Amino acid sequence: MAVILLHSLALDSRSWDGVLPGIAELGPLTVDLPGHGEALSAPFELDRAVERVLDAITGHLPCHEGVPKSPAIHVVGCGIGALIADRVSRRIHVDTLTLMSWPPDQRPGQLAARADTARQALSADEVGFLREYRSGITTCRSAPPAPVSAASFVAALRAAAVWRPQRRPDATAVRIVRGRADERTSAVDARRLAARWDARYIEVGDAGHACYVDQPDRLATLIRDLDDGDGYPPTTLSTLAPPAEGES
Template sequence: MEQNQPPIPPQPDRQLLEALSSGFAERVVTVDRGAQVTYRSGGTSGPAIVLLHGISSGAASWLPCASLLAAQARVIAWDAPGYGNSTPLAQARPLASDYALRLDGLLQTLGMQPALIVGHSLGALMAAAYVANARNLPARLLLLSVAQGYGAAGKEAQAQQVAQQRLAALDTLGVEGLAQRGPARLLSELADAGAQAWVQWNMQRLNPDGYRQAVAMLCGDDIDRYLSRRPASLPTRIACGSHDVVTTPLACGTLAERFDLPIALIPDAGHACYIEQAAATARLIRSALP
């Protein structure tokens, strides 16, 4: 290889990609006002589990974890608006409640009553917004490595800084550049090559405009406004990777304490806990089912 030639990015295992096509294939539905939502589905019977990805990912990223749940549950993982082939939201600066409305449209179209909604990172903010306003509540809620948002009063400077940093990185590096540096940020130093390749492969499929919308939501909304309105009867749990440097155990623990919620740590996992420790995360999800 020539010295100036960029390194070949790691590729996911061929069997993993085959399993994605055969057992967790992409599907598409049209929801309210003609918007398209793509999602992936595994399992055919049992309680319904809905999986919501974060800002640097997509529905496919859940495959290693979802495949461990499919024998006991019907698993649905969506591509959030602006991700995959899902229609972006109309708002330039959407709120989590706007994503939640689209999720409600998907679940209504599928005729699905979730037993459990699992939100990871920015997906946790969307999940919290959903349960604050949903017509059909899930039986349980599980929030993983929670992105809390920067939209609260007093966080204006931090919100501006985060938005500038993320958008500057996108403009400078492009999606491919973000994907190349993603594993070091989203995984712990213990992560194997397979997890690193899977994080990078999924990040390579980001849509720049959808990512920009998600950054605007991250920096303009706040999870407290939704968790404070969730039904008191809805069992809710928080978990976080023990090595998460993005949404740290301290930050997740403080959130759990603020709302008097139980919290668990996923050992030997960074931010993308459901990729790095798929089996442990699947066990946690099963334990959260009613």
């Protein structure tokens, strides 16, 4: 089994540190995306990010003629990591795909807000902007600081802005996961995507956009609940958090 973890925008692979102890037996692989963490010097470009993840997978697993060989491959991504996870799953077979904090809110007001965020990211106070951005993607824990290129931040933001859902090409089991306090991914959009892809929809209580940072133990439980050979087991909202008032 292989579990691949892809971080959210403005974070790096260390943001998974709270989750890793709970899934250590799965041998997880974390990857720094271009423009982030140890890949800071590599400018972000979507195809390049996908290739970087594919290279990491093939380096992590035994391969035959460049094709990863594993009893099961599970890919988990949050935010921009979810976009890349989806792309990776269209290049190689993965058994399960867990997309957190996805899709991005495409309403006109949110598109304008992202354009303003991009302008701020390129301002003189780059460090201050990134600190403020990270403070807004969690609710109960502080997102860890990470080396991030402002230019790559903007490039990733733009890649997410132009994303549109495409038909899933295979029978990969998919879960769409959203932090209940996420202000960047709407519940309506996430539920709609889950319905379109025949995916399981899960909300995590007391969590924002970087839900795996806010609730690492709950997300470790979710990741351990992987494919048993017949698609995802029946995971419900109640396994991660009590339903919000009025929700069943």
